[in-house]
Amino acid sequence: MARTMNRCKGKVAVVTGGSRGIGRALVLAYAKEGAAVIVNYVRNREKAQEVAAQVEQFGSQSLAVQADVTREDQVRALTSRALKTFGKIDILVNNAGHYEDAAVWKMEEAAWDRVLDVNLKGTFLCTKAVAPTMRERNYGRILNISSVVGQIGIFGTSNYTAAKAGVLGFTKTVAKELVSKGITVNALALGYFDTGMFRALPPEVQEKIVAEIPVGRPGTMDEVTEPALFLTSDGASYITGQVLHLNGGYYM
Numbered sequence: 705m706a707r708t709m710n711r712c713k714g715k716v717a718v719v720t721g722g723s724r725g726i727g728r729a730l731v732l733a734y735a736k737e738g739a740a741v742i743v744n745y746v747r748n749r750e751k752a753q754e755v756a757a758q759v760e761q762f763g764s765q766s767l768a769v770q771a772d773v774t775r776e777d778q779v780r781a782l783t784s785r786a787l788k789t790f791g792k793i794d795i796l797v798n799n800a801g802h803y804e805d806a807a808v809w810k811m812e813e814a815a816w817d818r819v820l821d822v823n824l825k826g827t828f829l830c831t832k833a834v835a836p837t838m839r840e841r842n843y844g845r846i847l848n849i850s851s852v853v854g855q856i857g858i859f860g861t862s863n864y865t866a867a868k869a870g871v872l873g874f875t876k877t878v879a880k881e882l883v884s885k886g887i888t889v890n891a892l893a894l895g896y897f898d899t900g901m902f903r904a905l906p907p908e909v910q911e912k913i914v915a916e917i918p919v920g921r922p923g924t925m926d927e928v929t930e931p932a933l934f935l936t937s938d939g940a941s942y943i944t945g946q947v948l949h950l951n952g953g954y955y956m
Contacts, residue, residue, distance in 0.1 A: 711937055713738035716790040718782070720744040720773050720830055721800030723752040725899045726849070726928055730797055733929035735759040735766065742786045743768045744800065765790070773800045773826030776833075783833040792841060795936045796834045798827040798871075799849045805860040816863045823867035824874070831878060835887075844887035845936035848875050852895045852951045868893075872947055879945030888944035890935045895951025897923040918953030 717734045721727040722743040732755070734741050741759050743766060745752035752768040759766035767789055771782035786793055802822035804815040827848055838844030853861055854868030872891055879889035896902055896913055902922055905913075914921060931948055934940055949955065 711737040711933060712795075715739040715794040716742070716786065716792055717795035717797065717936070718742040718744065718786055718793055718830075718834070719797045719799055720771075720826065721746075723748050723755055723768075725901065726894070726897065726925070727797075727799040728755050729925035729929055730799060730932055731755055731766075732758060732762075733933055734795070735762040735764040737933060738764060739795070740765040740767075740790050742766075742782070742790075744771055744773070744782060746770065746772050746800070773830055774821040776829050779826075779829045779833045782830075783837070787837060793834050793837055794843065795845045795847070796830060797847045797849065797932065797936070798830050800826050801849065803861070803864045805864070807860050808862045811863065819863035820867050820870075823864065824870045827871055827874060831874075831889075835882065838887050839882070839885045842886040844882070844885075845940075846878070846882075846887065846889040847932055847936050848889070848891040850875075850891045850893045850947065852893055852949070852955045855893060855949075856955050875947065876945045883944055886941075888935075888940065890940075890943060890945070891947045892928070892931060892935070893947050893949050893951070894928065895923065895949075895954045897925070897928060899925075916954060917951070921952070923950060923952060 712734055717739045719727055719731045722731040723745040731741050731743050743752050743756050756766040756768040769782050769785055771778040802819055804819055848871050850871040851868040853865050857865050875889055875891040
């Protein structure tokens with residue numbers, strides 16, 4: 705299967721949570737554009753290996769690596785393996801996510817911790833791990849996946865909202881810390897997309913959500929991957945510390 709373009713030819717990308725959903729779409733998008741891709745996963749080895757095999761169908765190299773992004777030792781091992789295999793890391797996409805919804809008066813402390821750990825701490829640990837090698841090379845692109853929920857709040861999501869809002873603040877600060885070394889740090893704040901998570905919602909809930917989206921539908925995978933590819937490209941070298949809102953007008 706021939707790749708369509710070569711915007712990422714010669715680049716090495718790490719995508720956390722890359723075995724399914726938006727993460728899988730991002731992995732394949734980078735592969736189509738010529739990048740070698742590290743597919744990070746935490747549990748489903750078979751799915752991750754399937755995605756890695758798809759990457760190779762585009763003529764790109766791939767490596768499926770298990771690592772819990774909430775564990776610094778495992779994140780360091782992931783980074784080390786990527787560097788040992790490919791010699792560098794050009795792009796990091798902090799995509800790994802987790803949610804456990806409940807109203808704040810019903811939410812268990814453990815659920816709060818798990819959601820903050822994956823979405824916020826994981827973003828911190830992965831960024832911390834790749835920053836030294838990017839600083840040494842005076843080059844890097846870091847893209848953090850946040851959510852519209854972190855901007856507006858939705859009932860029953862106080863942990864997820866806090867985490868995704870934290871990602872936005874983290875993005876801006878780290879962008880300032882790394883900019884002098886040729887490293888950009890940006891974020892995508894995603895609305896509702898046509899993923900398995902969305903399709904798993906009851907039909908009446910899907911209809912209610914779509915009715916609130918001005919464009920009248922959930923987003924497609926291409927509508928995530930194209931902005932991601934741009935923000936992590938050489939053409940976006942003058943863009944850092946920014947949040948791109950991908951929500952079909954759900955939040956303006």
